[in-house]
Amino acid sequence: MTKSPLSPTPADAAARVLLTGFEPFDAAASNESWEAVRRAAPLLRERGIDVVERELPVEFGRSGDLLLEAIAEVRPTLVVAVGLAAGRPDITPERVAVNIQDARIPDNAGASPVDAPSAEGGPVGYFSTLPIKAMVQASRDAGVPASVSQTAGTFVCNDIFYRLQHHLAASGAGADGVRGGFIHVPSADVVSADDAARSLVAMVEAALAATEDIAVAGGAEH
Numbered sequence: 157m158t159k160s161p162l163s164p165t166p167a168d169a170a171a172r173v174l175l176t177g178f179e180p181f182d183a184a185a186s187n188e189s190w191e192a193v194r195r196a197a198p199l200l201r202e203r204g205i206d207v208v209e210r211e212l213p214v215e216f217g218r219s220g221d222l223l224l225e226a227i228a229e230v231r232p233t234l235v236v237a238v239g240l241a242a243g244r245p246d247i248t249p250e251r252v253a254v255n256i257q258d259a260r261i262p263d264n265a266g267a268s269p270v271d272a273p274s275a276e277g278g279p280v281g282y283f284s285t286l287p288i289k290a291m292v293q294a295s296r297d298a299g300v301p302a303s304v305s306q307t308a309g310t311f312v313c314n315d316i317f318y319r320l321q322h323h324l325a326a327s328g329a330g331a332d333g334v335r336g337g338f339i340h341v342p343s344a345d346v347v348s349a350d351d352a353a354r355s356l357v358a359m360v361e362a363a364l365a366a367t368e369d370i371a372v373a374g375g376a377e378h
C-alpha cells in the first residue's frame with residue numbers, strides 16, 4: 157500500500173463541512189487560523205457548500221472535547237481543523253497526528269503537559285483521512301503556496317488533530333464516510349488572511365471532490 161488510507165464518502169450523502177480555527181494564544185491579539193476560517197466559511201456558502209465554523213480554545217483536552225461535541229451536534233461529513241504555525245513559509249495540510257502532548261509554552265489555561273498521551277491507550281498515530289496532496293495542488297492552483305507537513309508538532313493543534321482522528325476511527329469513519337484532518341496556516345505577514353481563506357476554500361473543495369489522493373511527491377528530508 158502506497159497511499160494513506162482514505163475512506164469513501166457515499167455518493168448520495170449530503171456534504172456538510174465542520175471548519176474550526178483557534179482563539180489567540182501566546183500573547184497574540186488574534187489567531188490567523190480563525191481569521192482564515194471566518195473568511196472562508198461565507199465564501200464556501202456562496203459556492204453552495206454547507207459549512208459550520210467554530211472557534212476553539214487553545215487548551216489541551218478541552219479543545220478536543222469541544223470539537224467532538226461540535227461533531228455530535230453538527231453531524232458533518234467532512235471535518236477540517238485549522239491552526240496557526242507561525243514559523244512556516246506556506247499553508248500546510250498535516251499528514252499525521254501523534255498521541256503525545258508536549259507543551260513548549262503553557263496553553264491558555266496554564267497547562268504544560270510533558271509527554272502525556274492525547275488519548276490514553278490510543279495508537280501512536282493516525283494519518284489524515286483528507287487527500288492532502290490534492291489539497292496542496294488545489295491551493296497552488298488558487299495561487300496560494302502550500303506543501304505537505306510531516307508533523308503537526310506536539311502542542312494543542314496536534315492534540316485536537318489526534319483526538320479528531322481517534323474519534324473518527326473509533327466511530328467507524330469507513331462506514332459512515334466521515335473524513336477529517338488538520339491544516340496549519342502561517343503568520344499573516346507570510347500569507348494574508350484573505351489568501352489563507354482562499355486556500356482553505358480550494359482545499360475544502362478538493363477534499364469534498366476527492367476521496368482518493370493523487371500520487372505526487374510531497375515528502376521532505378526532515
Ligand code: PCA
Pocket residue numbers: 178181187189214238239240241308309310311312313314
Ligand atoms: N496553533 C497552536 C495551537 C493553536 C494554534 O493556532 C499549535 O500549532 O499547536
